[in-house]
Amino acid sequence: xxxxxxxxxxxxxxxxxxxxxxxxxxxxxxxxxxxxxxxxxxxxxxxxxxxxxxxxxxxxxxxxxxxxxxxxxxxxxxxxxxxxxxxxxxxxxxxxxxxxxxxxxxxxxxxxxxxxxxxxxxxxxxxxxxxxxxxxxxxxxxxxxxxxxxxxxxxxxxxxxxxxxxxxxxxxxxxxxxxxxxxxxxxxxxxxxxxxxxxxxxxxxxxxxxxxxxxxxxxxxxxxxxxxxxxxxxxxxx
Amino acid sequence: xxxxxxxxxxxxxxxxxxxxxxxxxxxxxxxxxxxxxxxxxxxxxxxxxxxxxxxxxxxxxxxxxxxxxxxxxxxxxxxxxxxxxxxxxxxxxxxxxxxxxxxxxxxxxxxxxxxxxxxxxxxxxxxxxxxxxxxxxxxxxxxxxxxxxxxxxxxxxxxxxxxxxxxxxxxxxxxxxxxxxxxxxxxxxxxxxxxxxxxxxxxxxxxxxxxxxxxxxxxxxxxxxxxxxxxxxxxxxxxxxxxxxxxxxxxxxxxxxxxxxxxxxxxxxxxxxxxxxxxxxxxxxxxxxxxxxxxxxxxxxxxxxxxxxxxxxxxxxxxxxxxxxxxxxxxxxxxxxxxxxxxxxxxxx
Numbered sequence: 001x002x003x004x005x006x007x008x009x010x011x012x013x014x015x016x017x018x019x020x021x022x023x024x025x026x027x028x029x030x031x032x033x034x035x036x037x038x039x040x041x042x043x044x045x046x047x048x049x050x051x052x053x054x055x056x057x058x059x060x061x062x063x064x065x066x067x068x069x070x071x072x073x074x075x076x077x078x079x080x081x082x083x084x085x086x087x088x089x090x091x092x093x094x095x096x097x098x099x100x101x102x103x104x105x106x107x108x109x110x111x112x113x114x115x116x117x118x119x120x121x122x123x124x125x126x127x128x129x130x131x132x133x134x135x136x137x138x139x140x141x142x143x144x145x146x147x148x149x150x151x152x153x154x155x156x157x158x159x160x161x162x163x164x165x166x167x168x169x170x171x172x173x174x175x176x177x178x179x180x181x182x183x184x185x186x187x188x189x190x191x192x193x194x195x196x197x198x199x200x201x202x203x204x205x206x207x208x209x210x211x212x213x214x215x216x217x218x219x220x221x222x223x224x225x226x227x228x229x230x231x232x233x234x235x236x237x238x
Numbered sequence: 239x240x241x242x243x244x245x246x247x248x249x250x251x252x253x254x255x256x257x258x259x260x261x262x263x264x265x266x267x268x269x270x271x272x273x274x275x276x277x278x279x280x281x282x283x284x285x286x287x288x289x290x291x292x293x294x295x296x297x298x299x300x301x302x303x304x305x306x307x308x309x310x311x312x313x314x315x316x317x318x319x320x321x322x323x324x325x326x327x328x329x330x331x332x333x334x335x336x337x338x339x340x341x342x343x344x345x346x347x348x349x350x351x352x353x354x355x356x357x358x359x360x361x362x363x364x365x366x367x368x369x370x371x372x373x374x375x376x377x378x379x380x381x382x383x384x385x386x387x388x389x390x391x392x393x394x395x396x397x398x399x400x401x402x403x404x405x406x407x408x409x410x411x412x413x414x415x416x417x418x419x420x421x422x423x424x425x426x427x428x429x430x431x432x433x434x435x436x437x438x439x440x441x442x443x444x445x446x447x448x449x450x451x452x453x454x455x456x457x458x459x460x461x462x463x464x465x466x467x468x469x470x471x472x473x474x475x476x477x478x479x480x481x482x483x484x485x486x487x488x489x490x491x492x493x494x495x496x497x498x499x500x501x502x503x504x505x506x507x508x509x510x511x512x513x514x515x516x517x518x519x520x521x522x523x524x525x526x527x528x529x530x531x532x533x534x535x536x537x538x539x540x541x542x543x544x545x546x547x548x549x550x551x552x553x554x555x556x557x558x559x560x561x562x563x564x565x566x567x568x569x570x571x572x573x574x575x576x577x578x579x580x581x582x583x584x585x586x587x
Contacts, residue, residue: 069445070439071443074440082436082439086436088429089432090432091425095425098425099425102422145440
């Protein structure tokens with residue numbers, strides 16, 4: 001579904017992503033792992049058009065995305081949930097969801113039902129301001145808002161950041177349900193265990209290059225591989 | 239109201255229009271007061287445009303005078319030197335100014351200018367405009383100005399009619415504003431004034447909104463400028479300088495309340511009264527404006543309308559609490575939905 005070939009991305013003089021090639025098959029969840037500063041967020045920002053790649057190509061459903069601005073990328077069906085959960089804190093939960101469905105207002109009602117079914121907590125809080133939600137609820141809202149846009153591919157940047165272990169497990173159960181419904185997921189994560197439980201295929205980024213790529217089972221089974229590529233970082237679950 | 243929910247959001251616009259329409263009935267004998275009231279309408283319309291630009295899309299256009307001046311000089315010169323009929327001349331001038339507003343916005347968007355940089359660039363545009371008018375002395379008479387009598391649609395000859403025409407423009411601007419804010423575009427504008435990156439990631443084309451808003455605002459501002467040229471009977475470059483247009487408009491908007499429907503109107507009323515008080519000080523009025531502006535930015539950013547609304551909500555919630563008792567916790571902030579266009583969002587600086 002998504003093919004990235006020899007991608008180079010950087011800020012000013014510094015290249016952060018240096019020749020990354022990866023592939024996200026439709027209907028699967030794929031993880032990008034790696035320590036802080038390995039380039040996960042930069043990669044995602046390039047995928048959604050916030051950063052312009054130096055070279056290389058990004059193909060989505062066989063069509064190149066190069067040069068598109070974020071709104072156009074959303075239109076194509078790629079929706080990005082940033083690590084900072086960029087909600088609109090002054091707006092209510094419902095208004096945030098309305099904005100999520102900005103690209104496709106006609107589907108609003110049906111999407112809303114789906115999202116409320118997935119996150120019943122948001123239905124209870126629909127007229128509350130987003131800024132007053134707890135961290136976990138905000139993360140749910142950020143993902144729910146992304147889902148309102150009917151994404152074909154959901155990009156999640158460290159969804160577990162700042163969540164208690166119990167909430168992380170719950171979040172990943174929801175993501176698993178989404179994946180089963182056919183949403184393709186690309187996930188950047190530091191919580192290796194949680195990511196491995198969801199994703200079939202794993203890429204490990206190190207200093208802007210793909211240091212490892214393979215099935216999740218090979219990483220899951222081998223603590224040596226984990227140690228080699230991911231250093232000290234671990235995580236819950238597994 | 240229940241039968242026509244579609245129109246209920248237009249009630250404040252209608253009410254404002256009716257209230258202001260009554261003014262000429264009370265001041266019929268005094269041409270001076272009517273003049274001030276007419277000028278107030280123009281100021282309010284400028285501020286509606288500036289509210290869209292600065293309040294909702296964070297584009298600090300310090301060239302409101304240029305846009306108005308383009309409407310004014312454009313329409314006058316097209317009649318005087320090109321022989322167009324006044325209505326067509328106004329239409330062409332407004333189209334030019336609309337294009338100019340969109341162009342300035344587009345440049346800012348493409349180059350990724352921040353709020354202050356847009357301010358600096360548009361301020362430079364204001365200086366260029368002044369020099370342009372002075373330089374094209376052959377056509378514009380430079381600082382001497384142009385007597386516009388007989389070149390327009392005849393607003394100068396009929397002040398009451400002029401008042402109602404300008405009132406119609408103001409009401410139209412308010413209605414367009416309210417219509418936008420009530421639609422999904424209003425929500426999109428709110429989102430992008432909060433956080434442009436988040437808005438883009440939600441699929442909102444921020445660039446298109448900014449340019450579109452700039453074009454719309456420039457259209458209204460230049461239309462008022464063109465009508466001002468006719469109504470005033472005389473135009474000169476200093477009438478469209480930053481000190482004469484932009485600073486008062488900035489004060490009006492801050493006084494009244496950014497991102498509110500009626501802020502520009504309330505602000506224009508308060509400003510006009512203050513202006514009448516400080517006028518005897520002559521040159522010191524500029525100083526007074528300066529001090530006022532600094533004070534507004536420091537302590538009164540939210541404006542009168544927001545303040546009144548909050549006060550009203552507090553009164554309402556306390557009476558509710560009184561009636562319902564302590565069992566029901568009233569929302570301290572009032573109904574969040576009603577705050578859509580005027581919540582205390584991130585300030586746009």
